[in-house]
Amino acid sequence: MIMIRIGALNRRWSTTIAAGRWLRFHRGATSQAASQAPSHQKQVAPPVVKPFSALPEPMKGLPSILKYLVAMCTGGTSKKPRLNSHLMMGYLFKTYGPIFRNKFGSMDSVSICDAGAAREVFKVEGKYPERQDIAPWRLHREVSGKETTVLLSNGEKWHKNRTVVSRPMLRPQNVATYVQKIDDVASDTLQRIQSIRAGPDGTEVLDLENELFKWALESISAVLFNERMGLLQDNIPRETEDFINAIHDVFDSIQDAMFPDARFNMLLNTKGWRKNKQAWDTVFQIGEKVMDRQLQRAEERLARGEPDDDGHLDFLSIINSSDKLTKEEIYANTIELMGAAIDTTSTTLLWTLYQLCSRPDLQDKLHQEVTEVIGQDKVITWGHLKNLHLFKAVIKETLRLNPVGFVITRVVQEDTVLMGYEIPAKTTVLMSLYDMARDPRLFKDPEEYRPERWLRGSEDRADTHPYAFLPFGFGTRSCVGRRVAETELQVLLAKIVQQFTLKQRNPRVIPAVTKGLLMPSENMDICFIERK
Numbered sequence: 463m464i465m466i467r468i469g470a471l472n473r474r475w476s477t478t479i480a481a482g483r484w485l486r487f488h489r490g491a492t493s494q495a496a497s498q499a500p501s502h503q504k505q506v507a508p509p510v511v512k513p514f515s516a517l518p519e520p521m522k523g524l525p526s527i528l529k530y531l532v533a534m535c536t537g538g539t540s541k542k543p544r545l546n547s548h549l550m551m552g553y554l555f556k557t558y559g560p561i562f563r564n565k566f567g568s569m570d571s572v573s574i575c576d577a578g579a580a581r582e583v584f585k586v587e588g589k590y591p592e593r594q595d596i597a598p599w600r601l602h603r604e605v606s607g608k609e610t611t612v613l614l615s616n617g618e619k620w621h622k623n624r625t626v627v628s629r630p631m632l633r634p635q636n637v638a639t640y641v642q643k644i645d646d647v648a649s650d651t652l653q654r655i656q657s658i659r660a661g662p663d664g665t666e667v668l669d670l671e672n673e674l675f676k677w678a679l680e681s682i683s684a685v686l687f688n689e690r691m692g693l694l695q696d697n698i699p700r701e702t703e704d705f706i707n708a709i710h711d712v713f714d715s716i717q718d719a720m721f722p723d724a725r726f727n728m729l730l731n732t733k734g735w736r737k738n739k740q741a742w743d744t745v746f747q748i749g750e751k752v753m754d755r756q757l758q759r760a761e762e763r764l765a766r767g768e769p770d771d772d773g774h775l776d777f778l779s780i781i782n783s784s785d786k787l788t789k790e791e792i793y794a795n796t797i798e799l800m801g802a803a804i805d806t807t808s809t810t811l812l813w814t815l816y817q818l819c820s821r822p823d824l825q826d827k828l829h830q831e832v833t834e835v836i837g838q839d840k841v842i843t844w845g846h847l848k849n850l851h852l853f854k855a856v857i858k859e860t861l862r863l864n865p866v867g868f869v870i871t872r873v874v875q876e877d878t879v880l881m882g883y884e885i886p887a888k889t890t891v892l893m894s895l896y897d898m899a900r901d902p903r904l905f906k907d908p909e910e911y912r913p914e915r916w917l918r919g920s921e922d923r924a925d926t927h928p929y930a931f932l933p934f935g936f937g938t939r940s941c942v943g944r945r946v947a948e949t950e951l952q953v954l955l956a957k958i959v960q961q962f963t964l965k966q967r968n969p970r971v972i973p974a975v976t977k978g979l980l981m982p983s984e985n986m987d988i989c990f991i992e993r994k
């Protein structure tokens with residue numbers, strides 16, 4: 463058992479009370495801690511804090527392999543059994559309450575579904591916040607001698623890489639210079655959507671998931687290298703196709719390579735591990751080739767004293783000129799950004815289009831907004847984006863109900879107390895965005911897709927607990943591609959709404975499955991019908 467000083471506990475308890483007060487004030491208490499909070503501070507004895515070992519623990523004592531099999535069976539939306547972590551977590555929260563401990567192979571973590579407790583976690587994330595180890599990805603770097611950088615490293619190493627990468631990715635002045643490239647790609651994507659529509663009435667995009675995936679990869683390549691990969695043409699180069707498939711596999715294999723234990727899977731060379739390794743090998747092999755070509759071009763341009771094609775420096779040239787990173791670190795950072803940029807952004811757009819299909823009234827409102835803000839302009843600019851308020855609200859609402867990264871994780875750096883339990887330093891805490899979004903104490907009518915709740919001045923507007931909605935994470939370790947992702951999403955969505963109305967061929971609810979990220983479980987058969 464971990465010994466914690468009483469003074470430190472009291473201090474933390476008062477912050478838990480503050481979080482609880484917010485919630486009771488707004489919609490009633492959400493956490494156990496809050497519900498136990500005393501009404502007259504003076505007369506009340508310090509609350510009893512339970513030890514770590516008292517945390518509810520599903521399937522306590524069962525071997526990991528058995529737990530894994532049971533977990534596979536609770537993830538029953540897809541045809542074959544698979545580990546649908548978001549469903550499993552939801553089931554466990556319902557059964558064991560908003561906090562429980564999970565021991566799985568070498569992993570020992572605590573899961574929470576409580577905004578006040580999430581706030582407490584971030585208070586002790588430390589100077590160099592750490593996420594849950596993505597062991598299969600890290601182990602691949604270890605065995606192949608590749609660097610871990612902004613996504614996968616920790617401590618001072620992470621900080622050094624993050625500092626270099628943040629500037630070109632997050633500073634609004636820099637992101638504004640990417641809008642033209644993002645707009646170019648979106649225009650080509652729109653043309654492609656128009657030309658490949660098929661199905662009985664010629665309006666359906668048959669493999670929309672893959673088409674949006676190509677859009678996201680084409681967009682991020684334009685931002686990172688200032689190079690178009692040619693993905694929106696009919697005949698894609700073989701190598702590019704391999705790259706796309708490999709990026710898919712990186713996510714698709716993550717659960718099979720991670721559970722019940724990543725190192726064990728590596729040693730046994732299981733199917734999941736082999737798929738993960740092969741995918742990363744391909745991503746590095748092709749990615750490094752593209753970067754070599756780009757760096758050489760950039761150096762030649764520099765030697766001739768010429769700026770970039772459009773007068774701006776691309777991401778790769780900026781980080782290459784920083785002198786703070788080795789060539790291997792530059793490669794690994796860029797590849798990690800690409801890996802993090804593609805499925806996340808394309809799936810978010812896919813979920814948004816799906817949600818819009820059941821809200822024709824909302825499509826009309828979006829059309830009205832885009833007409834007012836952009837009018838007949840062909841190119842969408844940074845200035846336009848500032849005024850697309852409903853578009854922003856729509857994307858936020860998608861990320862509330864369908865957060866592609868459905869849990870945020872942190873390794874707490876100090877002993878703390880969460881919802882009345884001692885949590886020792888170095889414990890990994892998983893915060894479920896998916897379950898918080900469905901909690902009626904945090905969101906009114908939580909299951910309803912209602913973007914209006916995010917609009918200032920709207921009747922539906924309600925205060926949201928600041929830690930209940932974190933689709934891009936929190937603090938210094940939050941998503942470094944957030945601005946780029948939001949820009950890409952707003953620009954393509956605006957162009958789609960300008961030209962089409964959206965309908966599902968067979969309207970139905972599409973459940974999510976977890977393939978590393980929260981993905982649709984089946985093809986959505988969305989039709990793009992030309993607006994009159």
Ligand code: HEM
Pocket residue numbers: 593612613614624682798799800802803804806807810861866867870871932933934935936937938939940941942943944946947
């Ligand atoms: C809708 C799209 C996206 C979503 C929902 C999303 C979400 C997230 C989340 C939840 C995290 C973890 C944050 C945390 O632990 O606090 C993250 C980290 C990260 N994201 Fe994104 N992301 C998106 C797009 C992108 C794009 C386009 C890029 C690259 C251009 C990117 C690059 C990264 C990187 C490098 C990290 C790790 C940052 C670090 O550890 O310092 N993401 N993202």
